[in-house]
Amino acid sequence: xxxxxxxxxxGEHPVRVEEDLLAARHAVRAAAVxxxxxxxxxxxxxxxxxxxxRNAYIHGGGGTMTVEAARNPAGRLGIRLRVRDEGPGIADxxxxxxxxxxxxxxxxxxxxxxxxxxxxxDLDTAPGRGTTVTVVRWKT
Amino acid sequence: xxxxxxILRLGDILLGGLLSDLDDKTALAFTDELTTRIxxxxxxxxxxxxxxxxxxxxxxARVLMQLAGIGRLLGTRMIVAGMRPAVALTxxxxxxxxxxxxxALNAEQAMELLGWRRPAEEAPHAF
Numbered sequence: 327x328x329x330x331x332x333x334x335x336x337g338e339h340p341v342r343v344e345e346d347l348l349a350a351r352h353a354v355r356a357a358a359v360x361x362x363x364x365x366x367x368x369x370x371x372x373x374x375x376x377x378x379x380r381n382a383y384i385h386g387g388g389g390t391m392t393v394e395a396a397r398n399p400a401g402r403l404g405i406r407l408r409v410r411d412e413g414p415g416i417a418d419x420x421x422x423x424x425x426x427x428x429x430x431x432x433x434x435x436x437x438x439x440x441x442x443x444x445x446x447x448d449l450d451t452a453p454g455r456g457t458t459v460t461v462v463r464w465k466t
Numbered sequence: 467x468x469x470x471x472x473i474l475r476l477g478d479i480l481l482g483g484l485l486s487d488l489d490d491k492t493a494l495a496f497t498d499e500l501t502t503r504i505x506x507x508x509x510x511x512x513x514x515x516x517x518x519x520x521x522x523x524x525x526x527a528r529v530l531m532q533l534a535g536i537g538r539l540l541g542t543r544m545i546v547a548g549m550r551p552a553v554a555l556t557x558x559x560x561x562x563x564x565x566x567x568x569x570a571l572n573a574e575q576a577m578e579l580l581g582w583r584r585p586a587e588e589a590p591h592a593f
Contacts, residue, residue: 344489344490344491345489347489347490348487348489355520365552366551366552366555366556368552369520369521369550369552369553369555369556370555370556370559372520372521373521373522373523373556373560376521376523376525377523377524377560380490380523380525436524438561439524439559439560439561439562440560442559442560442561443556443559443560
């Protein structure tokens with residue numbers, strides 16, 4: 327692990343009560359600042375985190391968010407977020423990724439929009455198994 | 467109701483400033499308070515200053531679009547002012563255009579859009 331990775335605060339954060347949504351945003355902001363992200367990159371990764379933790383809270387009945395430093399083969403530093411819930415899972419992934427589709431209180435841009443805010447996006451879900459979304463944004 | 471969001475009244479205009487840490491409950495309470503005050507106080511224009519808001523996600527975007535719609539139904543001009551450039555860049559990438567929401571670069575420009583005139587700057591000082 328390189329020294330700049332050690333300066334990025336990592337950890338697991340609960341997503342159980344509404345106050346946890348703000349705390350999760352703060353944690354991602356702190357990690358993005360420590361990683362040297364620009365204001366625009368900070369805003370994009372924090373917005374992505376906000377969408378994902380709200381999904382976990384509203385649709386997944388709560389879960390956890392993990393923040394950590396990431397390093398690609400070219401040596402570029404980034405932030406990896408993993409948001410996991412133990413909810414009902416997503417039955418139709420294509421539909422969930424489509425802009426304008428929502429079963430909750432949002433605008434239906436949560437997942438599809440989040441994918442555009444990050445460089446890497448992985449969705450692991452199945453009915454009854456919960457949902458885990460892992461995203462990475464590299465420092466520009 | 468105390469939402470923690472200050473709403474100032476300037477004549478028949480309301481000016482509300484959202485804080486950097488806007489949680490969902492506060493956003494909804496702000497909508498309620500603003501709507502009630504528009505109806506009860508004969509408000510002609512509303513400015514929502516979002517210059518301190520560090521992110522707008524799809525929930526906050528929906529709240530702002532709802533507020534704009536409520537303002538139209540109540541016959542009030544509502545302007546969202548002061549969006550940070552990084553927030554605007556992020557919103558467009560998210561695919562959200564805040565349809566139906568009138569925006570201004572800052573609160574002062576929003577005041578001008580609502581017909582608030584600055585005193586003539588060329589007026590000479592009398593010494």
